[in-house]
Amino acid sequence: MLSVRDLRVSFGHAEILQGVSLDVGDEPFAVAGRNGMGxxxxxYAIMGMVPVQxxxxxxxxxxxxxxxxxxxxxxxxxxxxQGRRVFPSLTVDEHLRLVSRGKNxxxxxxxxxxxxxxxxxxxGNGGSQLSGGEQQMLAISRALLLNPKLIIMDxxxxxxxxxxxxxxxxxxxxxxNEKIGLLLVEQNLRVAxxxxxxxxxxxxxxxxxxxxASQLSADEALQRRYLGVSTGSH
Amino acid sequence: MTLEMFATVALNGLTVAALYFIVAIGFSLIFGLMxxxxxxxxxxxxxxxxxxxxxxxxxYDQGFSYAWIVALAAGIAGAAVFxxxxxxxxLGWMQGQxxxxxxxxxxxxxxxxxxxxxxxxxxxxxxxxxxxxFGSVSVPLVQTGHYSTFRLFQIAVAAAVGVGLWLILHKxxxxxxxxxxxxxxxxxxxxxxxxxxxxVLVFAxxxxxxxxxGVVGGTxxxxxxxxDVQFLLTSLVVVIVGGMGSLPGTALGALLVGMxxxxxxxxxxxxxxxxxxxxxxxxxAIRPQGLLGKRLT
Ligand SMILES: Nc1ncnc2c1ncn2[C@@H]1O[C@H](COP(=O)(O)OP(=O)(O)OP(=O)(O)O)[C@@H](O)[C@H]1O
Ligand SMILES: [Mg+2]
Numbered sequence: 001m002l003s004v005r006d007l008r009v010s011f012g013h014a015e016i017l018q019g020v021s022l023d024v025g026d027e028p029f030a031v032a033g034r035n036g037m038g039x040x041x042x043x044y045a046i047m048g049m050v051p052v053q054x055x056x057x058x059x060x061x062x063x064x065x066x067x068x069x070x071x072x073x074x075x076x077x078x079x080x081x082q083g084r085r086v087f088p089s090l091t092v093d094e095h096l097r098l099v100s101r102g103k104n105x106x107x108x109x110x111x112x113x114x115x116x117x118x119x120x121x122x123x124g125n126g127g128s129q130l131s132g133g134e135q136q137m138l139a140i141s142r143a144l145l146l147n148p149k150l151i152i153m154d155x156x157x158x159x160x161x162x163x164x165x166x167x168x169x170x171x172x173x174x175x176x177n178e179k180i181g182l183l184l185v186e187q188n189l190r191v192a193x194x195x196x197x198x199x200x201x202x203x204x205x206x207x208x209x210x211x212x213a214s215q216l217s218a219d220e221a222l223q224r225r226y227l228g229v230s231t232g233s234h
Numbered sequence: 235m236t237l238e239m240f241a242t243v244a245l246n247g248l249t250v251a252a253l254y255f256i257v258a259i260g261f262s263l264i265f266g267l268m269x270x271x272x273x274x275x276x277x278x279x280x281x282x283x284x285x286x287x288x289x290x291x292x293x294y295d296q297g298f299s300y301a302w303i304v305a306l307a308a309g310i311a312g313a314a315v316f317x318x319x320x321x322x323x324x325l326g327w328m329q330g331q332x333x334x335x336x337x338x339x340x341x342x343x344x345x346x347x348x349x350x351x352x353x354x355x356x357x358x359x360x361x362x363x364x365x366x367x368f369g370s371v372s373v374p375l376v377q378t379g380h381y382s383t384f385r386l387f388q389i390a391v392a393a394a395v396g397v398g399l400w401l402i403l404h405k406x407x408x409x410x411x412x413x414x415x416x417x418x419x420x421x422x423x424x425x426x427x428x429x430x431x432x433x434v435l436v437f438a439x440x441x442x443x444x445x446x447x448g449v450v451g452g453t454x455x456x457x458x459x460x461x462d463v464q465f466l467l468t469s470l471v472v473v474i475v476g477g478m479g480s481l482p483g484t485a486l487g488a489l490l491v492g493m494x495x496x497x498x499x500x501x502x503x504x505x506x507x508x509x510x511x512x513x514x515x516x517x518x519a520i521r522p523q524g525l526l527g528k529r530l531t
Contacts, residue, residue: 049420073426081424087417088528094410099425146426 001025001181002046002077002150007055007065009038009045016041018205019055024150028172028182030192030213033202034228039185040082042202043154046183047079048072060149078143082154082185084135086142088128092119095127095138099145106178107144115171116141133164140171150181157188169194189227193217201226235501241375243500244493249385249454251492252392256447257465258472259399259484260440266416266479267436269332270325273339275444276466277346278313282445283452283461284354285312290361302364302453309449310442316346317441321434329430343462351459358458361449363387388454395443396485403481412436416479471510475517477527486525 002024009017016038022029033039044050046057048069057065064072087095096109096119103110113120116137122130130138136156143151156172157165165188172195176182186192192199193213200210208226216222235243261275286305293301320342328334362368363384370380403409411432414422423429447465451457468491476487491510498509517525 047424049424069420069423070426070428070430073424079424081421085418085421087414087421089413089417090410094413097407098410098414098427142425 001060002183003056003058004042004046005056005058007042007045007057008053009041009050010053015053016205017045020202020205020207022200022207022210024181024183026179026181027198028176028184028196030184030186030196030199031202031207032186032189032192032199032216032227034187034226037202038205039202040154043079043081043152043183043185046072046152047077049079073146073148076149078146078148078151080136080139080143080151080153080156082158084132084139086127086130086135086138088126090127091124092127092130092138093123095142096145099142101145101147105145105147107147109145112141112145132159133161136160136164136168144175144180148180150183151175152183152185154185155187156184157186157191165191187227189217189223238375238377239500242377242381243496245373245376245381245385247493247496248489249388249492250495251488252389253447253451253454254465254468254472254492255392255485255488256395256450257444258469258476258488259395259481260443261469262473262476262479262481262484263412263436264440265473267412267419268325268329268433269419270335271332271339272325272440273336273466274320274343274346275339275440275469276462276464277343278317278441278444279448279451279465280350280457280459280462281316281346282309282313282448283359283457284350284448285309285445286361286449286452287354287359294362299364302361305361306446306449309445311445313445313448314438314442317437317444318434320441321437325437326430326433329433343466347459347462356459358456359452360456361453363453382454385454388450391446391450395446396481399481408432408435471514474514474524477524480524480526480528483524483526 004020004022007017007020008015020042031039031042041050045052048064048067048071052065055065056063059075059077062075064075090098096112100109102108118134119137119141122134127135127138140156157168160168169191172182172184176195182195184192184196193216196213198210199213199216200207202208203226211222257275257279261272264270264272286309289308290301290305293304324338325335328338367384367387369383371383371386372379373381403413411422411427415429415432419429472487472491473484475490476485477483490513494509494513495506498506
């Protein structure tokens with residue numbers, strides 16, 4: 001579905017992505033890695049939100065590198081960015097109306113409210129008045145209403161209470177069953193390994209290894225080496 | 235200061251505040267959505283006023299009774315077209331490069347000022363208001379007991395612009411898009427919205443309002459070539475005081491600047507300009523993002 005080839009991104013003299021290649025198929029695919037390794041930059045580069053120096057991104061057979069975020073979004077990729085980036089001036093309902101593709105689309109506003117009843121309760125609240133968990137639901141709903149073929153999620157579990165992390169895992173599994181592709185950036189290994197079948201490990205702007213999720217959750221030495229964790233969550 | 239004098243000065247302040255609001259709100263929305271400091275915003279005022287002049291006198295001289303309405307339409311349309319051309323041909327390509335946009339718009343304003351001088355000459359001009367808005371009406375409290383009908387109309391126009399924009403921003407899909415873009419332009423784009431197109435639309439609205447102000451302001455008072463700089467600086471002060479990109483902020487900023495200016499002129503004529511600047515300095519010291527502005531990141 002999505003194929004990234006030798007992608008390079010620099011900010012000034014610092015080369016943040018030093019030739020990243022990865023393939024996302026129909027199964028959820030996760031990217032893990034310590035802070036500052038370039039995971040968010042990778043998400044934004046695919047989405048067209050930061051300029052790309054070289055390399056290629058092919059989505060659904062079409063080349064999308066160097067395209068504007070508008071064009072990338074319209075080609076069928078949605079993003080749930082790190083920090084959620086909900087719009088502080090918009091109410092929950094306005095967020096949904098902004099991206100809604102109508103009643104007959106697979107994901108409609110009604111379906112979002114059915115799936116996340118909490119958002120229906122907070123309909124009239126502004127984006128900045130929501131709790132972290134509510135903002136995350138809203139950011140995911142905003143992506144779903146675009147009815148994308150692939151969703152890029154950047155650390156969705158960040159800052160969520162443990163019960164909400166469990167809820168998040170359920171939601172992500174459901175999306176996978178609906179055949180929505182998922183590129184999941186996660187430092188929380190429990191989330192990454194319970195949702196994705198393969199996990200790529202990012203180290204200093206490169207993919208150091210791609211391993212099956214089951215192998216990563218079993219191999220503590222591997223976790224320590226690349227992720228600096230020993231318990232499976234940080 | 236007597237009560238009559240106070241009421242008169244306050245009404246004068248409201249009148250100029252109304253005009254400042256109509257000009258500055260476009261400047262504020264353009265900055266809010268595009269982060270473009272449009273140094274040619276005063277030029278849009280002038281383009282609107284002279285587009286109005288170009289059609290007004292020929293029609294007026296023939297005794298055409300709707301000359302003013304046509305001039306108003308020409309002013310709005312002329313400024314809107316100028317603004318759209320500016321955004322499409324120049325500024326759109328430099329999105330995100332604020333310094334370059336600032337310099338380019340300064341250049342445009344200098345070139346446009348020379349062209350307008352060459353075409354329309356240096357004499358000051360004024361529109362005659364339509365009969366219904368001519369003369370004065372009786373207003374209690376103010377000195378002489380009468381106040382210019384057209385100046386009251388100017389206040390009504392500003393109120394209509396404010397309410398209309400509020401309805402657009404809060405009751406329409408376009409409004410949702412514009413507010414989202416003011417918050418986070420890149421994220422809005424990642425939601426599939428064609429932000430470049432929305433930018434052109436917002437530029438058109440902001441420019442059209444400056445053109446509207448050109449004809450309305452040019453009816454209330456004579457105007458000349460120097461108005462571009464004056465209205466640019468006033469717009470800057472208004473949005474610095476009220477907060478960039480905020481509709482209520484711009485209204486509040488315009489009100490404070492208008493009042494400071496008029497009360498300053500009547501109390502301390504020699505130092506009146508100090509009042510406006512003092513207002514700006516105080517706001518910058520205690521609330522750098524403007525009274526109702528959001529903190530910029
Ligand atoms: N716009 C930018 N300009 C300059 N440097 C940047 C920019 N964005 C990111 N960087 C740098 O690029 C490096 C990688 O950042 P990135 O946010 O992609 O890492 P990350 O893996 O997502 O980290 P985290 O786990 O903390 O989210 C960091 O050193 C960061 O400081
Ligand atoms: Mg990150």
